[in-house]
Amino acid sequence: MFKNIVFIILTISFLKTTSAQTVSPSLKEESDIYEKIYDAPLILDETQPTPLHELYNTKPLLVVLIFTRCTGVCNPFLLRLKESLQFKAKKDSFNVLVMSFDPRDSIKDMNLLARRFALEDNNQWIFAVTDSIPKLNQSISFYPVWDSIRNQYDHDALLVGVNNEGYITKKLIGMRGGHDLDLLIASVNNVFSPTYRLPNKNVLFSCFNYDPKTGKNKLGLGLLFIALPAILTVLILIVIGFSVRSKASELEESS
Amino acid sequence: MASIKLNKITSVWIISVLLLFIVSIVLGILMRLNQGEVISQSPITFYSNMTTHGLTMIGIWFVAGMAAVNYIMERYVKTSYTVNVLALVLTVIGILMFWASTFIGHFHSAWTFLYPLPFKEMGSETWATLMFLGSLTVLGIGWLIWSISLMTQILKKYSIPQALAWQHLRKNPTVETPPFILISMITLIGVIACLLAAVVLLVLFYAEYFSNGNFVNDALLMKNLTYFFGHTIANEMLYLGLAVIYELFSEVSGRPKWKTTWYVALAWNCTLVFILTAFFHHLYMDFVQPQGFQIIGQLASYFASLPAAGVTVFSIFIAVYRTRIKWSLTNLLFFIGVIGWVIGGLAAVIDSTISNNIVLHNTLWVPAHFHTYNAMGNVLFSLGFFYWFSIQFSDKTKVKKSTTLTLALLLIGGIGFLLAFYIGGAESIPRRYSIYPSELSIGASLATIGAAFASIYFIAILIFFFNISKRCLKILFSSS
Numbered sequence: 001m002f003k004n005i006v007f008i009i010l011t012i013s014f015l016k017t018t019s020a021q022t023v024s025p026s027l028k029e030e031s032d033i034y035e036k037i038y039d040a041p042l043i044l045d046e047t048q049p050t051p052l053h054e055l056y057n058t059k060p061l062l063v064v065l066i067f068t069r070c071t072g073v074c075n076p077f078l079l080r081l082k083e084s085l086q087f088k089a090k091k092d093s094f095n096v097l098v099m100s101f102d103p104r105d106s107i108k109d110m111n112l113l114a115r116r117f118a119l120e121d122n123n124q125w126i127f128a129v130t131d132s133i134p135k136l137n138q139s140i141s142f143y144p145v146w147d148s149i150r151n152q153y154d155h156d157a158l159l160v161g162v163n164n165e166g167y168i169t170k171k172l173i174g175m176r177g178g179h180d181l182d183l184l185i186a187s188v189n190n191v192f193s194p195t196y197r198l199p200n201k202n203v204l205f206s207c208f209n210y211d212p213k214t215g216k217n218k219l220g221l222g223l224l225f226i227a228l229p230a231i232l233t234v235l236i237l238i239v240i241g242f243s244v245r246s247k248a249s250e251l252e253e254s255s
Numbered sequence: 256m257a258s259i260k261l262n263k264i265t266s267v268w269i270i271s272v273l274l275l276f277i278v279s280i281v282l283g284i285l286m287r288l289n290q291g292e293v294i295s296q297s298p299i300t301f302y303s304n305m306t307t308h309g310l311t312m313i314g315i316w317f318v319a320g321m322a323a324v325n326y327i328m329e330r331y332v333k334t335s336y337t338v339n340v341l342a343l344v345l346t347v348i349g350i351l352m353f354w355a356s357t358f359i360g361h362f363h364s365a366w367t368f369l370y371p372l373p374f375k376e377m378g379s380e381t382w383a384t385l386m387f388l389g390s391l392t393v394l395g396i397g398w399l400i401w402s403i404s405l406m407t408q409i410l411k412k413y414s415i416p417q418a419l420a421w422q423h424l425r426k427n428p429t430v431e432t433p434p435f436i437l438i439s440m441i442t443l444i445g446v447i448a449c450l451l452a453a454v455v456l457l458v459l460f461y462a463e464y465f466s467n468g469n470f471v472n473d474a475l476l477m478k479n480l481t482y483f484f485g486h487t488i489a490n491e492m493l494y495l496g497l498a499v500i501y502e503l504f505s506e507v508s509g510r511p512k513w514k515t516t517w518y519v520a521l522a523w524n525c526t527l528v529f530i531l532t533a534f535f536h537h538l539y540m541d542f543v544q545p546q547g548f549q550i551i552g553q554l555a556s557y558f559a560s561l562p563a564a565g566v567t568v569f570s571i572f573i574a575v576y577r578t579r580i581k582w583s584l585t586n587l588l589f590f591i592g593v594i595g596w597v598i599g600g601l602a603a604v605i606d607s608t609i610s611n612n613i614v615l616h617n618t619l620w621v622p623a624h625f626h627t628y629n630a631m632g633n634v635l636f637s638l639g640f641f642y643w644f645s646i647q648f649s650d651k652t653k654v655k656k657s658t659t660l661t662l663a664l665l666l667i668g669g670i671g672f673l674l675a676f677y678i679g680g681a682e683s684i685p686r687r688y689s690i691y692p693s694e695l696s697i698g699a700s701l702a703t704i705g706a707a708f709a710s711i712y713f714i715a716i717l718i719f720f721f722n723i724s725k726r727c728l729k730i731l732f733s734s735s
Binding site: 005192194195200201202203204205206208210217220222225226227230232233235236237238240241244245248 | 406415447448473543546
């Protein structure tokens with residue numbers, strides 16, 4: 001009996017682990033796209049709260065989710081983002097909103113964080129807290145888990161692109177490189193960004209095969225199919241042309 | 256001289272085409288009334304009607320051109336009556352299957368049936384997609400056999416270079432290729448190529464349909480093949496009409512027969528080459544397609560249409576300018592049809608220019624241009640032939656007062672109907688909307704105006720239908 005219980009527990013644990021492993025971060029990035037972000041009242045300073053729409057109506061936003069007491073990914077994430085954005089060509093086309101998702105954080109804590117990163121005088125960077133964290137988190141499918149042993153949140157490094165109408169246009173999870181940021185910035189400014197279908201072994205006749213490593217398209221077998229009708233037509237024309245002419249000359253000879 | 260059997264089957268083709276045309280116009284008017292919110296159709300009914308309207312129109316005006324070319328070709332070479340009958344039978348079966356898929360099965364992926372829409376149908380019967388693909392197969396087989404048969408008959412008399420009039424590119428050609436044979440040959444080659452593209456496309460559709468998910472198609476390949484077939488056949492059917500004009504315009508006008516010159520030969524050979532790659536202009540928005548293909552699409556659109564249009568307009572202009580012409584309804588319809596073809600063609604070339612397409616893509620400009628060269632171009636070419644064919648056995652060749660009225664209705668209705676599309680296109684009203692949102696309310700008003708003018712055009716077509724069908728029925732049931 002005991003053996004069976006242990007076996008069942010092990011099986012369930014195994015299945016849960018497997019299912020957890022199959023959830024790809026890239027699929028999480030697809031959630032909430034073209035949905036509106038929650039219009040949270042933001043505390044930016046000591047004055048009255050400012051609704052989020054006032055910020056995104058002014059300029060599109062890159063929303064960064066962190067908390068000041070974070071001993072994990074938050075600081076390297078912010079640092080990397082700051083460095084990456086320094087060299088972007090269209091820096092003026094968006095603002096960066098750094099939001100705390102920890103209810104313990106106050107606007108003073110956030111200002112201190114801004115000073116630590118030498119961003120307190122940078123108008124492009126806005127540091128804020130809100131009393132509507134659950135609603136904001138839900139609108140962007142961001143679910144940090146409190147770890148009481150470490151006294152820390154277990155969370156993704158999430159960057160959310162919001163255009164000037166408040167729609168979520170793209171999400172990036174993890175510390176991402178320059179090209180991904182380019183796509184994010186393009187999306188918040190409503191600039192078209194090409195996307196490619198995922199490789200599928202059942203697609204045999206692609207016109208072009210996209211290589212995600214090099215970002216280049218290679219010619220595929222499908223291109224042959226586009227040329228095939230024209231090739232077949234020429235062959236039919238030549239075959240009929242010669243066969244009817246040879247028959248005609250045979251008839252002439254026999255007569 | 257055409258045989259009695261050929262007269263009879265041509266009569267059947269004419270009556271069938273006109274009958275199906277009337278049904279298709281009614282569907283078109285209902286669509287515009289729905290867009291104008293004068294009537295209310297469910298989205299599925301609207302899109303089923305749009306699918307029926309589009310493919311029926313393409314089908315009937317293609318077979319109308321083929322029937323006319325087949326009839327006139329008998330002047331030069333012997334054609335196969337059996338193949339003509341087979342094409343008719345398969346066309347009727349194909350159309351019935353197609354209508355069953357849309358009217359009963361509610362198939363509604365539009366006549367372009369862009370992949371993967373046929374596999375993602377919502378609200379249609381499960382069998383409708385297969386029935387639709389089956390109908391295309393039946394139609395394609397019939398038309399492919401017919402085209403190959405006509406091409407074979409030409410090649411029995413003319414070698415390939417002669418059929419393509421290459422000897423006219425040199426001085427003093429020894430063999431003369433009539434313009435009718437040249438244009439028919441050029442067109443039949445294009446038709447065969449696009450029907451073979453349809454064969455490849457259908458095989459890929461069937462492969463995915465029956466593979467239970469083990470085989471998936473590449474959307475870009477399917478779109479390329481769809482427009483290789485769709486765009487090319489929509490253009491080739493115009494050329495079938497032009498072949499008839501090159502043969503009959505001078506004849507009914509009492510003028511010397513047109514001859515093939517070096518520039519006529521060159522222009523039509525250009526058309527043969529370039530029409531097969533012009534379809535790339537339908538894929539400007541597909542960024543995966545390399546830029547080179549897009550440039551080919553734009554250039555081919557120019558080189559396929561402009562030389563052929565240039566020499567045809569020049570020939571017509573020379574034929575009528577300061578010349579005493581024996582005007583009849585036939586050459587009037589041809590003349591107006593050429594004007595409609597040129598205007599629609601220019602609107603098409605405007606749309607095929609990449610910098611313009613960014614603005615006009617998928618707006619009402621698209622139906623505006625193709626309705627211009629079809630409703631006021633190709634339809635008139637075929638009506639001209641139908642009228643000429645039907646009066647061959649009577650002596651009524653003069654323009655009557657009622658004819659003038661019919662033409663006036665046709666012109667007023669046609670121009671008004673097209674203007675509603677063009678203005679909509681210029682206003683960036685999107686096409687293929689069953690109803691317009693409040694932001695695009697001008698689209699609804701234009702649709703109502705379009706429907707009103709289309710009804711005037713419809714009255715003219717009804718008059719043509721009764722007059723021509725009456726005579727064709729006489730030919731059909733006469734013993735000689």
